[in-house]
Amino acid sequence: MADSDAQLRLSRRALLRVAAASGGGLALGILFPAQAETSAPDQPQQDDGPETLAPNAWIRIHRDGGIQLVVARSEMGQGVTTSLAMLLAEELEVGLDQIRVEQAPVDAAYINHLLGEQATGESTSIRDAWLVLREAGAVARQLLITAAAAIWSVPESRCEARRGVIHLLDDQRSLSYAELAATAAKLPLPALPALKPSGTWSLIGTTQRRIDAPDKVLGAARFGLDVRLPEMLYASIARCDLIGGHITNWRENATRAIPGVLNVFAVRYGIAVIAESSWAALRGRETLEITTRPSTNLAADTQRIRNRLRIALKGRAAVAYKKGDVSAALNASPHQIESIYEVPFQAHACMEPMNCTADVRRDHCDLYVPTQSQARARATAQRITGLPADRIAVHTTFLGNGFERRREQDFIVDAVELSKELKRPVQVIWTREDDLRHDFFRPMSLHRLRGGIDAEGRLTAWFHRVAGPSVLARIAPDQITNGVDPFMMAGATDLPYSVAHRRVEYRRADTPVPIGLWPGGGQGHNIFATECFLDELAHIAGKDPLQLRRDHLTDRPRLLNLLNRAAEEADWDNPPAPGRGRGIALMEAFGSLIAAIAEVSIEETKVRVRRVICAVDCGQAVNPEIVRAQIESGIAFGLTSALKGEITLTKGRVDQSTLRDYPLLKANEMPDVTIHLVKSDAEPGGVSGLASPLMAPAVANALFSLTGEPVRSLPIRLG
Amino acid sequence: MISVTLNGETLEFDLDPDTPLLWVLRDHLGLTGTKYGCGEGECGACIVHLDDKPVNACITPLSEASGRSVKTIEGLSPDGRHPLQLAWIIEEVPQCGYCQSGQLMTAAALLATHPRPTDAQIETAMSEVICRCGSYNRIRRAILRASNPEAQNG
Numbered sequence: 001m002a003d004s005d006a007q008l009r010l011s012r013r014a015l016l017r018v019a020a021a022s023g024g025g026l027a028l029g030i031l032f033p034a035q036a037e038t039s040a041p042d043q044p045q046q047d048d049g050p051e052t053l054a055p056n057a058w059i060r061i062h063r064d065g066g067i068q069l070v071v072a073r074s075e076m077g078q079g080v081t082t083s084l085a086m087l088l089a090e091e092l093e094v095g096l097d098q099i100r101v102e103q104a105p106v107d108a109a110y111i112n113h114l115l116g117e118q119a120t121g122e123s124t125s126i127r128d129a130w131l132v133l134r135e136a137g138a139v140a141r142q143l144l145i146t147a148a149a150a151i152w153s154v155p156e157s158r159c160e161a162r163r164g165v166i167h168l169l170d171d172q173r174s175l176s177y178a179e180l181a182a183t184a185a186k187l188p189l190p191a192l193p194a195l196k197p198s199g200t201w202s203l204i205g206t207t208q209r210r211i212d213a214p215d216k217v218l219g220a221a222r223f224g225l226d227v228r229l230p231e232m233l234y235a236s237i238a239r240c241d242l243i244g245g246h247i248t249n250w251r252e253n254a255t256r257a258i259p260g261v262l263n264v265f266a267v268r269y270g271i272a273v274i275a276e277s278s279w280a281a282l283r284g285r286e287t288l289e290i291t292t293r294p295s296t297n298l299a300a301d302t303q304r305i306r307n308r309l310r311i312a313l314k315g316r317a318a319v320a321y322k323k324g325d326v327s328a329a330l331n332a333s334p335h336q337i338e339s340i341y342e343v344p345f346q347a348h349a350c351m352e353p354m355n356c357t358a359d360v361r362r363d364h365c366d367l368y369v370p371t372q373s374q375a376r377a378r379a380t381a382q383r384i385t386g387l388p389a390d391r392i393a394v395h396t397t398f399l400g401n402g403f404e405r406r407r408e409q410d411f412i413v414d415a416v417e418l419s420k421e422l423k424r425p426v427q428v429i430w431t432r433e434d435d436l437r438h439d440f441f442r443p444m445s446l447h448r449l450r451g452g453i454d455a456e457g458r459l460t461a462w463f464h465r466v467a468g469p470s471v472l473a474r475i476a477p478d479q480i481t482n483g484v485d486p487f488m489m490a491g492a493t494d495l496p497y498s499v500a501h502r503r504v505e506y507r508r509a510d511t512p513v514p515i516g517l518w519p520g521g522g523q524g525h526n527i528f529a530t531e532c533f534l535d536e537l538a539h540i541a542g543k544d545p546l547q548l549r550r551d552h553l554t555d556r557p558r559l560l561n562l563l564n565r566a567a568e569e570a571d572w573d574n575p576p577a578p579g580r581g582r583g584i585a586l587m588e589a590f591g592s593l594i595a596a597i598a599e600v601s602i603e604e605t606k607v608r609v610r611r612v613i614c615a616v617d618c619g620q621a622v623n624p625e626i627v628r629a630q631i632e633s634g635i636a637f638g639l640t641s642a643l644k645g646e647i648t649l650t651k652g653r654v655d656q657s658t659l660r661d662y663p664l665l666k667a668n669e670m671p672d673v674t675i676h677l678v679k680s681d682a683e684p685g686g687v688s689g690l691a692s693p694l695m696a697p698a699v700a701n702a703l704f705s706l707t708g709e710p711v712r713s714l715p716i717r718l719g
Numbered sequence: 720m721i722s723v724t725l726n727g728e729t730l731e732f733d734l735d736p737d738t739p740l741l742w743v744l745r746d747h748l749g750l751t752g753t754k755y756g757c758g759e760g761e762c763g764a765c766i767v768h769l770d771d772k773p774v775n776a777c778i779t780p781l782s783e784a785s786g787r788s789v790k791t792i793e794g795l796s797p798d799g800r801h802p803l804q805l806a807w808i809i810e811e812v813p814q815c816g817y818c819q820s821g822q823l824m825t826a827a828a829l830l831a832t833h834p835r836p837t838d839a840q841i842e843t844a845m846s847e848v849i850c851r852c853g854s855y856n857r858i859r860r861a862i863l864r865a866s867n868p869e870a871q872n873g
């Protein structure tokens with residue numbers, strides 16, 4: 001863990017050195033304050049000698065008493081540094097105050113089995129690690145016990161592991177892990193030892209303070225843009241703003257005249273300005289005069305895309321789910337309605353703009369990068385440099401948000417190409433404008449829903465067609481079966497409500513706009529459509545939206561229970577204060593379940609979300625406070641996409657380029673949040689992004705109840 | 720030469736006076752605690768104190784700091800134990816952490832002028848810094864904790 005005093009001393013020393021060397025100019029090679037002695041993510045620094053107990057890829061116990069745990073997932077706020085370390089530490093029988101966490105290099109051992117590669121995302125980290133890391137901890141503990149038992153010549157049953165020490169029961173003797181490391185390192189690996197029963201857990205299920213917090217309140221946590229290497233250059237790349245267009249010409253005289261600008265040349269994604277400082281690179285790039293040629297295909301235009309998706313709502317489509325005879329059931333329904341919902345393109349807008357630092361040498365390459373996908377990062381560098389995989393090291397920094405955007409490779413390509421060319425370390429900095437304009441956006445989608453409901457308020461038929469581009473066609477085409485993109489259909493195919501006749505379809509309608517994964521998954525668009533439509537059906541049938549949901553969840557007791565908890569917490573049976581409306585939404589995803597109720601009011605012409613109540617069942621919560629923080633985070637992300645910006649395109653160009661035209665949720669827009677965590681001993685589910693998909697429908701339903709006007713498109717605009 | 724008192728030390732700079740303070744800190748001094756989020760005064764990730772008032776370092780030219788005093792996250796406290804830093808850890812505020820230097824510097828400036836801020840004062844001051852992780856409610860709790868001496872170490 002961080003030693004804050006030492007860091008402060010270091011940073012002051014760094015400062016003094018500059019002061020001494022002052023006279024300005026470039027002070028290269030200043031030691032980053034945290035570099036020397038914190039958990040700043042890097043490769044494990046100590047070598048594993050024969051004296052080190054290193055039974056697997058996650059645990060290093062050194063003779064000098066140091067215990068290193070390796071975390072192989074990227075820390076982007078979701079707390080993996082802490083919660084994954086907790087899984088290891090639980091079985092290893094050490095406290096979080098006794099360990100030091102290191103960020104993993106790329107290695108086959110670190111594959112995320114739910115994603116099929118070493119990567120972080122889609123709310124998989126805890127689910128993937130739950131058994132693997134506890135077993136890794138248990139194996140190490142077993143070796144230490146065996147070593148102690150051998151030294152004392154006693155049966156293992158008399159040895160007990162506690163806080164980094166093996167104690168001999170009914171005896172004063174004890175040996176620390178450090179003392180046992182060398183002996184244990186010589187033992188053969190044991191058969192898989194039994195995992196601790198849940199009743200004996202000392203860490204799992206408890207709130208442990210975040211390991212990364214001390215560095216983060218000191219400003220010492222190292223993000224991608226904080227990497228400083230000797231001889232490092234900075235680069236900014238001017239990209240073609242026209243989707244599918246090309247830069248045909250550029251003038252660089254003004255750019256080269258800027259002090260600190262060293263070079264200007266064309267690279268794969270645009271024109272790179274290389275400089276001695278970030279500022280010179282950014283300024284230089286501003287002064288480039290660029291001529292572009294638009295694509296001959298001008299289809300990257302929101303209005304044209306919308307028309308295209310409207311057409312795709314009719315005609316043939318792939319069937320994602322089918323039960324009963326929907327057409328017949330619709331015709332037989334006393335009430336049947338149809339509604340169309342629209343979800344826009346949106347940008348991920350990570351707080352830390354995309355960036356990467358690469359150091360390509362003749363025989364090796366180092367990447368210092370906030371990435372969610374170490375395996376792909378290495379493959380990208382391999383492809384560009386031609387170096388063998390074992391000559392490429394990926395050093396994962398902290399990530400100033402990930403949001404699945406950092407699964408992509410474009411910023412890595414930038415840095416590797418430039419460093420290869422310049423034979424020096426290069427940090428590529430994306431501006432906010434680059435980041436907003438050149439995203440792999442949330443896909444735009446249109447949804448046509450038809451539903452029937454009978455006189456008793458029972459759903460008789462449900463039809464849902466999703467029309468939109470395929471996200472997986474580029475990322476994971478093998479996951480598309482029978483024309484159905486499972487990302488695009490998540491949450492729609494697996495509607496939790498029981499309806500006798502149901503049909504769900506996907507009509508792929510690709511657009512020329514780059515699109516990618518989105519936190520909360522395809523549920524983000526589908527749950528908006530389905531949960532809003534449910535309220536429209538309830539309205540037609542004159543039924544309470546809560547009751548309608550309850551009536552159709554009778555075979556989903558876990559979800560029904562959760563819905564009731566949320567309703568209780570929100571005091572649903574009593575009407576809200578005058579001028580306020582309430583709306584519900586619920587979902588099952590990533591092995592977790594969630595129900596949310598939003599309470600809104602309208603102030604002047606603005607929607608104000610006053611309160612959000614969530615009931616969450618994520619199985620066993622590894623660290624309940626981190627779970628809560630993740631739910632809060634999902635609420636903020638979900639409200640941003642429900643209420644704030646959208647990405648639109650005019651004639652091939654993204655219209656938004658700043659946080660003024662693509663605003664994000666601010667402190668004065670954050671509602672009060674109540675989170676009810678249901679106690680459960682089921683296997684842990686994912687919670688990253690879990691609350692996000694529910695915000696748009698919960699707020700939309702609340703507004704519908706308040707105004708009587710259904711909301712059918714995002715971001716929500718009044719009137 | 721531009722002279723600036725930075726975290727208590729007086730430094731002389733021979734740099735373009737238009738260079739934004741943000742890049743002087745990050746590139747020339749290696750003080751990377753102050754973050755770049757937009758470069759346009761919109762996100763607050765770069766907030767530092769200029770003569771004890773919060774400013775967006777990304778749009779504050781070095782010349783404006785001439786002869787004045789600048790404080791960054793690295794200089795917020797001599798030992799990392801500013802009441803806000805302690806409260807931030809207790810309330811588990813940081814998630815990704817990228818915005819947190821800006822949040823802390825903004826909160827510190829608020830407490831310097833309003834030692835016992837109201838909810839409304841907190842909301843107004845803190846709406847200058849975007850947190851994409853949604854740590855806002857925790858920030859409010861942490862500020863209230865830090866501004867209430869009885870609750871500080873609880």
Ligand code: FES
Nearest residue numbers: 756758760763777
């Ligand atoms: S970087 Fe200064 S306000 Fe965003």
Ligand code: FES
Nearest residue numbers: 815816850851852
């Ligand atoms: S903690 Fe991530 S942006 Fe604020």
